[in-house]
Amino acid sequence: MNVSRNSGGMGIIYFAWHGKAQEKAEIKGRLRDNWRLFADKVLDEGKPAGVNGVSRLWMRDDLFVCFALPQERHDRQEERLLEIGSDLQLDWEPRFMDAAFGGHVPELRLHTGVSFLDGGIDSEEERLYDGIKRAIVHGQSNDAAIRSLKRKALEHILDERLIQSVYQPIIALQPSVDALFGYEALSRLTDSRWFDGPLGMFQFADEEGLTYALDRLAREKAIEGSAGLADGRKLFINITAKIMNDPTFSPGQTLLLLQKYGLSPHHVVFEITERTSIEDFEAAKRILQHYRNQGYQIAIDDAGAGYSSLQSIVELKPDFIKIDRSLIRGIHLDSMKAHLVRTFADLAAKMDIKLIAEGIEEHEELNHIRSLGVQYAQGFLLGRPAPFPV
Known part of the structure; x- marks a missing residue:
């Protein structure tokens, strides 16, 4: 994954499947055989709206998508990153389940987590590694991106x-x-x-x-x-x-x-x-x-x-x-x-x-x-x- 600094900001979205359904050998096998093919195909067909310089990194069956965000206020960049992660999760989860399993699978969810790459870290490798860690932590809870957006919305309601x-x-x-x-x-x-x-x-x-x-x-x-x-x-x-x-x-x-x-x-x-x-x-x-x-x-x-x-x-x-x-x-x-x-x-x-x-x-x-x-x-x-x- 090549990380460029010539943009308003760099973000990472983490995707990983969680749930007890993966304990079943058939479900686990279909995930292994189809998930990477599905995600790569979708990303090859077109980048998420409003971003540039999209690159990806696979760690086993976990996907990390890195891209450049437009130059704008930090809070708006954060909101845009969360919106993209939430939109992709809501789009990809049912589409993949339909393609791989023929419909919804109980106790199987696509988790997403997001992070900004820290501009204060000089080493590109350390910067990427730190961003990946924070995206994983953020994505441990179900619907993390949506919850983060709702939290920001509630804080805005309280402040204003x-x-x-x-x-x-x-x-x-x-x-x-x-x-x-x-x-x-x-x-x-x-x-x-x-x-x-x-x-x-x-x-x-x-x-x-x-x-x-x-x-x-x-x-x-x-x-x-x-x-x-x-x-x-x-x-x-x-x-x-x-x-x-x-x-x-x-x-x-x-x-x-x-x-x-x-x-x-x-x-x-x-x-x-x-x-x-x-x-x-x-x-x-x-x-x-x-x-x-x-x-x-x-x-x-x-x-x-x-x-x-x-x-x-x-x-x-x-x-x-x-x-x-x-x-x-x-x-x-x-x-x-x-x-x-x-x-x-x-x-x-x-x-x-x-x-x-x-x-x-x-x-x-x-x-x-x-x-x-x-x-x-x-x-x-x-x-x-x-x-x-x-």
Whole structure:
């Protein structure tokens, strides 16, 4: 492999097959007989778009492709390198499997890893060797190039505060006339290229150890966007259970932000999702009591769909329970769902907790949950998420 320095930058992409399927002699044999022929043919037919000076190096069945990148900012070069690696992996993996095996092979994946060649190393041999090592390390995890791109995208979202808040009405169910009680703040992405909606973004942030930062940004944007919330109305802000371990999750910082936008803790209900379990209830109770002392209220979200709904209700004694839409959908046609919601209503009444039914989409659902003693409701029937009304 000849490595030239007369370009904006040099990159390496590493390709190697991983997976338990290779333990089968037939799979291993077909890989050995076909993989190099396939990759060489594809590369001979045309270089990846946007690169020059493509060369390749084989180490047994592992392929290293080296090429020159255009002269541009380093961060854009890095993004381009990751995009090329990701695009080739997504293109080559199914094409090779179809050609060599006649279709998808479970537990067999084409891994890719990327690296820049270090311009600070004088020896061309050492420079290449160092780049190969770093590409191999990067490619050990599945979908490494895609994950790196998503990580960069998430960091960009955090740095540039690229989240928008929308607000879904929560309606108080009066005996005769329904009235606006408050809003749930929901996060939306300005660019959905890398994440399948906000939930996918938050799941990825959790995997990457960025939950605290993303949750904090979403909380701040929710407050910033709701300036002018009338007295007596509530702003429901989602937080994950684990966020209570965040050392920066302090009532002081949230209070200053609320005051900046003319709000107070009495406007805010922290909505704890039930899709992640609470591991230390004693610690959670201490933290939440500290918030209650400031005037905030607490809601348990997704009740009926999480891991420990009843325990969370009994231990944390929330001010509100939000009944998951899975129990509300078609409740007027399902006696078991109605019985479960009635059980929630009886428990809530004994504990002085208010119920909010989520996901109301039909008038029959609304009428039925009202008859079961549910005090509040939200859903598309009552109002879709939208920018805060001015």
